[in-house]
Amino acid sequence: SGSAADRLARLADGYLVTQLLHTAVALGVPDALARGPRDAVDLAGELGARPGPLHRVLRGLAAEDVLAETGDGRFALTDTGRLLRTGVPGSLRDWVSTRGELYFGAAAGLPTAVRDGGTPYETVHGLPFFAHLSADASRLATFQAAMADRSAREAGAVVAAYDLTGCSSVVDVGGGRGTLLRTVRDGLPGSDVVLFDLPEVVADSDLPAVGGDFFAEVPAGADAYLLSRVLHDWDDDAAVRVLCTCRAAMRPDSVLLVVEAVLPERAADDPAAVRMDLYMLLLLHGRERTAAEYAALCTAAGLRLTRDVPTDAGVHVLETRPA
Ligand code: SAM
Numbered sequence: 666s667g668s669a670a671d672r673l674a675r676l677a678d679g680y681l682v683t684q685l686l687h688t689a690v691a692l693g694v695p696d697a698l699a700r701g702p703r704d705a706v707d708l709a710g711e712l713g714a715r716p717g718p719l720h721r722v723l724r725g726l727a728a729e730d731v732l733a734e735t736g737d738g739r740f741a742l743t744d745t746g747r748l749l750r751t752g753v754p755g756s757l758r759d760w761v762s763t764r765g766e767l768y769f770g771a772a773a774g775l776p777t778a779v780r781d782g783g784t785p786y787e788t789v790h791g792l793p794f795f796a797h798l799s800a801d802a803s804r805l806a807t808f809q810a811a812m813a814d815r816s817a818r819e820a821g822a823v824v825a826a827y828d829l830t831g832c833s834s835v836v837d838v839g840g841g842r843g844t845l846l847r848t849v850r851d852g853l854p855g856s857d858v859v860l861f862d863l864p865e866v867v868a869d870s871d872l873p874a875v876g877g878d879f880f881a882e883v884p885a886g887a888d889a890y891l892l893s894r895v896l897h898d899w900d901d902d903a904a905v906r907v908l909c910t911c912r913a914a915m916r917p918d919s920v921l922l923v924v925e926a927v928l929p930e931r932a933a934d935d936p937a938a939v940r941m942d943l944y945m946l947l948l949l950h951g952r953e954r955t956a957a958e959y960a961a962l963c964t965a966a967g968l969r970l971t972r973d974v975p976t977d978a979g980v981h982v983l984e985t986r987p988a
Pocket residue numbers: 795812813815816838839840841842845861862863866877878879880892893894895898
């Protein structure tokens with residue numbers, strides 16, 4: 666609601682909201698308020714912060730309905746704010762940290778990238794995205810935790826939408842922390858699963874795991890391969906190379922499930938997919954794609970797209986088989 670000017674002013678302040686959320690998470694405000702409402706002085710003492718500025722940040726979060734003011738100077742979590750707690754189902758805590766900590770600086774490079782080309786994240790950090798993550802254990806952990814936050818929201822919907830019954834071996838290529846694979850395994854008792862990702866990502870996995878490079882080789886001969894939110898990270902040439910590596914590992918009767926957002930015809934029909942496409946522009950050399958574009962990548966890799974199965978969580982399961 667409000668005038669066009671109000672709406673525009675609010676959009677222009679989006680960066681501030683990102684940093685309000687990030688500040689709350691970085692200081693531990695949501696976990697502290699989960700133990701009960703507090704005022705800024707109490708919270709500041711508990712969290713080692715300055716009461717004056719903290720009070721203003723808490724008010725900023727209350728203005729966004731992330732916190733509620735109890736009327737006696739204390740602040741409590743709203744339903745939205747509760748999702749910033751650590752380790753609760755549906756938590757977006759690490760999702761927020763990636764925005765505030767990792768992506769925020771790159772976003773300032775968008776005008777230059779649009780005018781002159783280039784990938785803002787690489788310009789700021791001097792390294793490609795995944796190499797920069799791997800150079801710092803805590804940064805890598807934040808990113809992987811954010812992927813797991815999102816995957817936790819999607820995995821149930823993916824498994825509900827696509828029936829993997831009959832598959833007794835599944836490899837999740839670029840599977841991160843294995844959130845999707847764990848859900849798949851739980852629905853396929855007795856199946857063999859393998860989590861495949863960079864060695865530093867799978868090092869501490871509690872799932873059977875193989876570390877490697879999906880441009881070189883992935884474990885061969887499984888009934889089903891998963892490729893969730895991987896192709897969107899890469900330009901067409903690299904995406905086809907990943908698909909070719911998977912194709913080479915597949916048996917003629919294996920299936921490869923590409924789990925991705927599919928770009929809508931009109932941006933307003935799926936704003937989240939369109940925003941994710943902008944992240945690909947800021948961070949990587951990738952892009953979100955339409956179903957027809959995914960089909961073309963598959964064809965170039967000796968695969969054919971046999972089904973496009975939407976899920977309740979926004980992502981689609983694109984079923985592909987050797988051509
Ligand atoms: N599949 C997970 C999901 O759906 O949340 C993670 C998706 S994340 C956007 C992309 C994954 O690709 C990361 O876990 C990253 O470590 C992995 N990755 C990047 N380069 C890789 C490579 N060369 N070989 C294997 N994995 C790689």
